[in-house]
Amino acid sequence: xxIFLISIITVLLLSGCWSAVELSxxxxxxxxxIDYHDGKFQVTLQVINPxxxxxxxxxxNRTSVTNYxxxxxxxxxxxxxxxxxxxxxxxxxxxxxxxxGEGMARRGxxxxxxxxxxxxxxxxxxxxxxxxxxxxxxxLGIVSPLENIxxxxxxxxxxxxxxxxxxxxxxxxxxxxNAILSxxxxxxxxxxxxxxxxxxxxxxxxxxxxxxxATIFVEHIGVFNEDxxxxxxxxxxxxxxxxxxxxxxxxxxxxIWQDGRYIVLETTSxxxxxxxxxxxxEITITVSVESTANFGExxxxxxxxxxxxxxxxxxxxxxxxxxxxxxSIAVAKEFETDIFGFGELIRRDYxxxxxxxxxxxxxEYFLTTNIKIDSSVRIExxxxxxxxxxxxxxxxxxx
Amino acid sequence: xxEKISSKQFLVLVFMNLLGTSIVFxxxxxxxxxxxxxxITVLISTIIGMVLILxxxxxxxxxxxxxxxxxxxxxxxxxIGNVIIGALxxxxxxxxxxxxxxxxxxxxxxxxxxxxxxxxxxxSTMTSLIAVRYGIEVIARSIEIFFPFTILSLVLxxxxxxPEARLENIEPIMQLNKMSTVIGAIPLVGMTFLEVITLxxxxxxxxxxxxxKRAFLYGGLLAGFCMMIVTFASIAVLGVQGTVRHTYPIYVxxxxxxxxxxxxxxxxxxxxxxxxxxxxxxATTNFIIVKAVQHLFKLKRHQSISIPVSFLLxxxxxxxxxxxxYDFEAINSTYLVxxxxxxxxxxxxxxxSKKISQLRKT
Numbered sequence: 001x002x003i004f005l006i007s008i009i010t011v012l013l014l015s016g017c018w019s020a021v022e023l024s025x026x027x028x029x030x031x032x033x034i035d036y037h038d039g040k041f042q043v044t045l046q047v048i049n050p051x052x053x054x055x056x057x058x059x060x061n062r063t064s065v066t067n068y069x070x071x072x073x074x075x076x077x078x079x080x081x082x083x084x085x086x087x088x089x090x091x092x093x094x095x096x097x098x099x100x101g102e103g104m105a106r107r108g109x110x111x112x113x114x115x116x117x118x119x120x121x122x123x124x125x126x127x128x129x130x131x132x133x134x135x136x137x138x139x140l141g142i143v144s145p146l147e148n149i150x151x152x153x154x155x156x157x158x159x160x161x162x163x164x165x166x167x168x169x170x171x172x173x174x175x176x177x178n179a180i181l182s183x184x185x186x187x188x189x190x191x192x193x194x195x196x197x198x199x200x201x202x203x204x205x206x207x208x209x210x211x212x213x214a215t216i217f218v219e220h221i222g223v224f225n226e227d228x229x230x231x232x233x234x235x236x237x238x239x240x241x242x243x244x245x246x247x248x249x250x251x252x253x254x255x256i257w258q259d260g261r262y263i264v265l266e267t268t269s270x271x272x273x274x275x276x277x278x279x280x281x282e283i284t285i286t287v288s289v290e291s292t293a294n295f296g297e298x299x300x301x302x303x304x305x306x307x308x309x310x311x312x313x314x315x316x317x318x319x320x321x322x323x324x325x326x327x328s329i330a331v332a333k334e335f336e337t338d339i340f341g342f343g344e345l346i347r348r349d350y351x352x353x354x355x356x357x358x359x360x361x362x363x364e365y366f367l368t369t370n371i372k373i374d375s376s377v378r379i380e381x382x383x384x385x386x387x388x389x390x391x392x393x394x395x396x397x398x399x
Numbered sequence: 400x401x402e403k404i405s406s407k408q409f410l411v412l413v414f415m416n417l418l419g420t421s422i423v424f425x426x427x428x429x430x431x432x433x434x435x436x437x438x439i440t441v442l443i444s445t446i447i448g449m450v451l452i453l454x455x456x457x458x459x460x461x462x463x464x465x466x467x468x469x470x471x472x473x474x475x476x477x478x479i480g481n482v483i484i485g486a487l488x489x490x491x492x493x494x495x496x497x498x499x500x501x502x503x504x505x506x507x508x509x510x511x512x513x514x515x516x517x518x519x520x521x522x523s524t525m526t527s528l529i530a531v532r533y534g535i536e537v538i539a540r541s542i543e544i545f546f547p548f549t550i551l552s553l554v555l556x557x558x559x560x561x562p563e564a565r566l567e568n569i570e571p572i573m574q575l576n577k578m579s580t581v582i583g584a585i586p587l588v589g590m591t592f593l594e595v596i597t598l599x600x601x602x603x604x605x606x607x608x609x610x611x612k613r614a615f616l617y618g619g620l621l622a623g624f625c626m627m628i629v630t631f632a633s634i635a636v637l638g639v640q641g642t643v644r645h646t647y648p649i650y651v652x653x654x655x656x657x658x659x660x661x662x663x664x665x666x667x668x669x670x671x672x673x674x675x676x677x678x679x680x681x682a683t684t685n686f687i688i689v690k691a692v693q694h695l696f697k698l699k700r701h702q703s704i705s706i707p708v709s710f711l712l713x714x715x716x717x718x719x720x721x722x723x724x725y726d727f728e729a730i731n732s733t734y735l736v737x738x739x740x741x742x743x744x745x746x747x748x749x750x751x752s753k754k755i756s757q758l759r760k761t
Contacts, residue, residue: 012521012522117644121512174637177640177641178638344567
């Protein structure tokens with residue numbers, strides 16, 4: 001009797017092994033590329049080649065990742081159809097990036113989002129991007145130096161460039177869907193593009209030279225209207241976008257000082273306050289940026305003995321910043337989409353007016369809003385040297 | 400042999416029973432009604448819940464020697480008393496199968512992917528059967544052990560998602576959707592505080608009944624507070640849309656924990672909260688059904704019927720729910736009505752009839 005009971009209990013424990021899959025039986029996918037081709041979804045999956053990733057092993061002459069591409073009428077079908085070409089079952093939990101081809105993004109991405117959210121294998125911590133001027137398949141095909149897995153490279157590039165360079169934005173699935181569904185905000189996504197020879201870049205030869213044939217760049221922010229890509233912000237405009245949405249950790253900006261000589265400021269922190277006032281049906285939004293900067297590079301005829309000089313530079317930098325932000329806003333108005341989420345600001349501060357009036361046609365009202373920009377820059381540190389080298393050099397030359 | 404538990408154990412038991420299941424469903428249900436005011440909906444339902452618990456407390460007499468069943472028989476008579484106990488059994492049964500089903504669905508979908516829910520339901524029901532056979536003292540003591548873990552997981556979850564929270568998600572506070580914010584409290588109360596009516600049966604096992612009643616209130620308050628914090632965090636981190644759309648927002652909340660690039664992918668933290676609370680809820684519910692059946696049929700030992708009851712719970716949980724979406728429909732219709740009858744009308748009836756019989760005596 002006792003043995004009978006024990007065996008029953010042991011059998012119960014086995015239920016956890018119901019759909020057990022051994023690690024050696026599955027493929028880890030790291031990136032999904034989605035293109036639209038002749039009325040069908042063309043899905044490219046990048047999977048890890050485990051023996052190439054493992055450390056301390058003799059590496060065969062193979063790439064670390066392999067891409068599989070299939071076409072199907074729907075997104076989910078395409079992913080399942082991959083098993084027809086791939087040797088093992090796919091495991092999707094380790095996806096780092098999802099890349100839309102530009103054509104796909106312009107067509108509209110709405111019908112891919114439901115699956116990405118619904119399927120339980122996905123974790124929603126991957127980054128969403130667009131392959132600028134190219135297809136996702138090509139971007140994923142580039143063999144990347146340093147980082148073996150190009151999906152990982154794109155992910156870390158976006159992360160670090162958002163932190164140190166600013167004109168990119170790490171957009172996660174949740175944020176994207178919220179922005180697409182929101183009435184008072186439009187979506188954005190960072191672009192990735194290939195610089196160089198894409199053909200040669202997709203061979204292992206790309207990492208055999210010191211100067212790769214092709215590299216993947218992460219830059220520019222794609223502007224959406226609903227779920228369709230309608231245009232791109234250039235580098236400066238993207239930076240301005242991040243200033244306005246308070247998404248600047250650190251960046252570098254150039255000031256043209258006298259005679260075309262320049263000072264480069266390193267922004268170390270920045271915070272943005274946005275407020276809205278509605279008076280007589282006129283919407284006025286104030287964006288005030290407070291940023292702290294260091295001198296990063298000084299190649300102009302200035303000396304820092306006098307506080308007045310520093311203050312002048314601060315004032316001048318603030319002016320430049322105002323212009324930068326104004327250009328971003330002007331471009332957004334040209335695209336007629338409110339990517340900054342000013343509509344949500346109104347919803348928070350004037351909820352009743354928003355519900356009654358602006359909610360339906362916010363993109364139209366957005367065009368007529370007054371946006372005031374008020375930046376201030378404070379300079380704190382000057383690096384390891386005091387007065388610029390330039391100062392002494394120029395005097396020497398004059399002698 | 401009468402089993403006794405301390406009032407502190409009862410407090411923890413109330414806490415676990417309130418959080419079981421509801422902690423994963425409440426954020427999305429509250430938010431679907433109240434939008435950005437979802438956490439206020441939870442707050443309102445907690446206030447209503449406090450009133451309900453006062454009502455539940457009033458149904459139990461302060462006389463320590465009288466257990467709940469005999470007290471009911473005394474105040475409303477044997478026949479009506481049996482009807483009331485029968486209704487309690489049906490309600491507890493429904494709660495039980497709903498919880499077992501929810502647990503098996505969640506585990507089957509998120510943790511043991513692909514394992515049939517029926518197998519998970521069988522294991523959890525059979526584990527609760529062991530608990531039931533040991534009796535309420537053992538259940539209460541083990542809850543006491545797991546309570547710190549549950550609280551710790553909750554606190555960790557709330558603290559660790561804080562860097563991801565964006566407070567503008569909860570603005571404007573109480574400006575829009577005022578009506579639905581308040582109305583949303585009704586289904587919330589239905590799936591939380593109305594369910595714990597069954598705990599009055601255990602209340603009579605608390606050694607000091609006055610302290611036990613206070614513990615009932617405090618346990619409810621603490622659980623309501625935790626639900627509010629979790630809902631608040633869900634809305635602040637995932638946004639209104641994100642909270643409403645996900646079946647298990649709290650799990651997605653756990654997936655959002657991301658500190659300094661290495662402290663991530665720890666959503667199993669949420670599974671801890673979920674496992675502990677729901678298991679003890681299943682065990683307690685199972686125990687209550689067994690106790691009530693024991694009283695109805697005047698059995699000597701409650702263990703005699705524990706096995707059939709457990710199997711009924713299991714089959715019920717496997718066969719009663721056609722699909723996931725039925726769950727939300729039931730919460731807003733069938734379950735709410737049943738909860739209202741058993742959790743509100745019956746205690747009200749008991750209290751009123753008690754008052755009347757007191758008046759007659761004097």
